[in-house]
Amino acid sequence: MKTAFERYHARMQRVLDHIEQHLDGDLDLDALSRVAAFSKFHFHRQFSALFGISTHRYVQLARMKRASYRLAFRGTDTVTDIALDAVYETPETFSRAFRERFGQSPSEFRQMPEWESWLAIFDPLTKARNKYMINFSKNDVNIVEFPETAIAVMEHRGDPGKIGDTIQRFIAWRKTVGLPPRVSNTFNVFHTDPLTTPPAEFHIDLCASTDRKVAENDAGVRAGTIPAGRCAVLRMTGSSDDLEKAATFLYRDWLPDSGEDLRDFSFYCQRISFFPDVPENAAVTDLFVPLK
The missing domain is CATH 1.10.10.60 (Homeodomain-like)
Known part of the structure; x- marks a missing residue:
């Protein structure tokens, strides 16, 4: 009770x-x-x-x-x-x-x-x-086989506080080439940890899934791939401004007890539904930890 x-x-x-x-x-x-x-x-x-x-x-x-x-x-x-x-x-x-x-x-x-x-x-x-956030449990984590996924990638390097500018440019590029979220899945690949990385060295990829060839463009978008493989996945519902609590739970609490080993690919997430298209407490983000 x-x-x-x-x-x-x-x-x-x-x-x-x-x-x-x-x-x-x-x-x-x-x-x-x-x-x-x-x-x-x-x-x-x-x-x-x-x-x-x-x-x-x-x-x-x-x-x-x-x-x-x-x-x-x-x-x-x-x-x-x-x-x-x-x-x-x-x-x-x-x-x-x-x-x-x-x-x-x-x-x-x-x-x-x-x-x-x-x-x-x-x-x-x-x-x-x-002040009040949902606490995760180990039962919230599932192991999935993630399929190899071709993506279009726009890199953000530097101050994480300026990522909004990169998001604006990425949204504009997606509109130009006809890859809005309703037809193309949205991913972020985190190459660095903002808590331990100097702002100038922060690196995150904004990604859209696509089987099309990514043509040369002035926006700096290039082709990439999220590799196939086993992943631990945790679904987070609510504001996605700060994924740190969910990421800390996965790496500090879930992983040591899981018996799993990490695969050589970055931590990433898929944005399932977006604020402001949905209320912020209804936004859904899946977090993936690549496993061997």
Whole structure:
């Protein structure tokens, strides 16, 4: 049976899930306290004490994060639609609020995001979410035979805080050649560990599966392969901004007890569903550890 502590956290997690699923709806204190089944007279203090951020601030940041993702990575979404979905009455009020928070207008951010300041702004949201994260168990890990997969590869080398620029270029290239995620699987291959690698040496590949020949291009995309072989795979549901907890579980907790040996290929993941196309708590990422 769940302990009282676990039940308490489950009620708070229900609130976070509700926020992610209803960012364009009513998320005032009364509504959220009803979701948690806590008294509205105390709920705001309970939330702030647990997550280190007020409910109002959390909702504001969650809405702005979705809006900024859509501006940066969903070029067909209009500023008007993004503003209304962020629960601003007009595009003008949204633009003023966006500029106050980011120092850029929505149009400027769409063209050339300042990712370093963006990361700093959302740090309180990331920390709040990390206060309560799903704990993995060894039963969550499966062994699979991964098939050899031809991929198109765009490398990102250097500061991980600037990976958003590379993602934008990769999305644009995929659109140009007709390889959007609905017809081409999306992978990331991690050549370095951001926790132990100097920012200048960080290296990750953004990849799209394809059986087509990758033609010479100005985007710097080249052909590559994810080799066939056995892999341990762990499915992670929720924000994929930080995969470190899942990766640490695989390497520190699961691997030593598994009796398995590692194969000579990098740790990688497959992005099954994406934020902001789905609510952030519904994004799905499969993490693969290559095994002999």
